[in-house]
Structures are given as structure tokens and as C-alpha cells.
Amino acid sequence: MHMQDDAPHDASAAPPALLLVNLGTPAAPTARAVRRYLAQFLHDHRVVQLTRWLWCPLLHFVILPLRSPKVARKYAEIWMEDGSPLAVHTAALATAVGARLPGWQVRHAMRYGEPSVATVLAELRAQGVRRVRVLPLYPQYSTTTTTSVEDAVAAAVPGSGLQVQLRRDYHLDPGWVAAIAERIRAHWQAHGRGERLLLSFHGIPQRLVDAGDPYARQCEASTAAIAAALGIARKEIVLTFQSRFGREAWLQPYTQQTLEALAREGVRTVDVACPGFAVDCLETLEEIAMQNAEAFRAAGGQALRYIPCLNAAPAHADALAALARTDAGWS
């Protein structure tokens, strides 16, 4: 995607900008704030493809009232002093990347909630920026996430005077792969190697993969690249998918069921990393490190050792800054 306003300006003189876009998160761990967040998220046709007349009543009268208080309690368990982990870590990551790109304006925005993509792009423009590189913080491309960011950018750019380039994925970027591998290696050095290494990616409906979404293929390719960077065989990694939403089939094998099966087979320790998440969030800190860890123990396992996301680690910031500087891969 290349979006360019038709204003006749010389863009080369103005400082370039990098906009890191993450999913978004509630403003507070309350049912009211979660409801507001989920309402925006779940109205996105990239996320839920049901027709409005069918989906809207179900969403407004069943899903939002029932799910919001339940999910708010989960957010409350992981909330940090400065806010939701996803927001805190995304802001810290943008600061770390900015420190590596002198002369660039580096900002972050959220697809749902604040700060919105439109607001931050408008602020950048007001500060004299002409050229923006938008990097969705999803290493693996999916229509449900990356294309949704493209939609938000496409809605904000016309008439803004901004030249925008977007990077669709970085699932095989050597800097990113090395950073993930180093994270796992450091965990092994600190805690010893568990009996299994499991990589859990966020799922999407199988229906979307069947329709051509490359997400599953990219998760598999990332996993093979991480295995190679760790110097282990691909078959030494268990690849699973988490966070199923709704009743239709999602990508399989499912993370929790796999962990329970491993425990029943006698596996006592599992190291779990979530390389599809740039930063820690509800789906890693609550679902994996708390809920799935408990399920693993309940099925007879001893310890699920969660390996945190890259967050604002130097190697992560180095990798994203290098992506921003490199002209190839942007369109």
C-alpha cells in the first residue's frame, strides 16, 4: 500500500516518522472501559465477518454485557501501575526505537482505543512530518490485524499531505528472529531447559486461512526460523494457537488442549513463548502465564515457565529500528 496525498511538497527535507501500531487495550480494568474497547474491536469487519443485522444484536445484547465484566476482572489481575501492559510496553518500545533513530519522529498508536492512528498521524503532520512509515506490531501478517491497520491508515491519510508507507510483516526478519531466539536462550540459561519448548501464536478462524490468509503459513515459517536460530530441529518445537473466540474452528492445535495432553503424557516442565505478540498483554500474561499454567498443573504438569515477550528489550528495538531504516520491504 502506498498512500500519497497530492499536495506538491518536497518531502525529502522533512524528518521521516515511524509509527508503530498495536492492537489497543482498554483504558481501565473496568467493565465499562472493557465494553467500550470490545465494542470498537468487535465491530471491525476484519475481525468479525458476520452481517450486521445478525451480529449487532448478538454483540450489544449478549456478548458485550456478559463478556465485559468477566474480561475486566482478568485485566485487573495484570494491570500495571501505569496502565494496561500492552499500552505500557508499546509506549516503552516506541521510546526505545526512537532512541535508535536520531532525527526521526517515532510514535505509537492503537488500532482500537487511544491514541488512535488518525490522531497520531494528524499530530505528526502538524509537527511538519511528510513521510511516515507505518509498522503494524504484528510479525505475522493477517487480514484480521495487519489489514485492519491498513484500513485505519487508509481512512486517515487522504487530504492529510502525508506520504505513507506500510510494512506488511516481518516474520522472517533476521534481527527479529535473532531477538526471539536470544530471549529463549537467555531463559534456558537462567532456568535450565524445560522438557518441551512450545510456541503459542494467537489463533484466527480456520475459515480465513482456507480463504487465503497467509497467517498460519507465516507462523510456521517463523517457528522454523526460530528453531534454526536456536540450533535445534524444527520438531523440537511444539507450535500451537491460542485465544479462540466464538464457536467455529480456529487454527489448531489449540494451546491449552496441547498443554493438558503433554501433562497427561508425563511432561513435567514446558517453556512457553508467544512470538506473535510484540509485547506482553492479556493474552500472554493472563491466558498463558496464569490460566494455561494452572490448566497444565491441573492435568499433572509441574511448571509452565512463561518466557516474556520482547517488549522494549534492546534487541527488539534494534530490530525494529533496522526495519524502519531499510528501504526494502515497504510499500
Ligand SMILES: C=CC1=C(C)c2cc3[nH]c(cc4nc(cc5[nH]c(cc1n2)c(C)c5CCC(=O)O)C(CCC(=O)O)=C4C)c(C)c3C=C
Ligand atoms: C497477535 C495477533 C492477533 C491476532 C491475529 C488476533 C486475532 C483475533 N483476536 C480476536 C478477538 C480478541 N482478541 C483479544 C485480545 C487480543 N488480541 C491480540 C492480538 C491478536 N488478535 C492482542 C495483543 C490482544 C490483547 C489486548 C490487550 O488489551 O492486552 C480480545 C480481547 C480480550 C477478550 O475479550 O478476550 C478479543 C475479543 C479475534 C476475533 C481475532 C480474529 C478473528
Ligand SMILES: [Fe+2]
Ligand atoms: Fe452494532
Ligand SMILES: [Fe+2]
Ligand atoms: Fe485477539
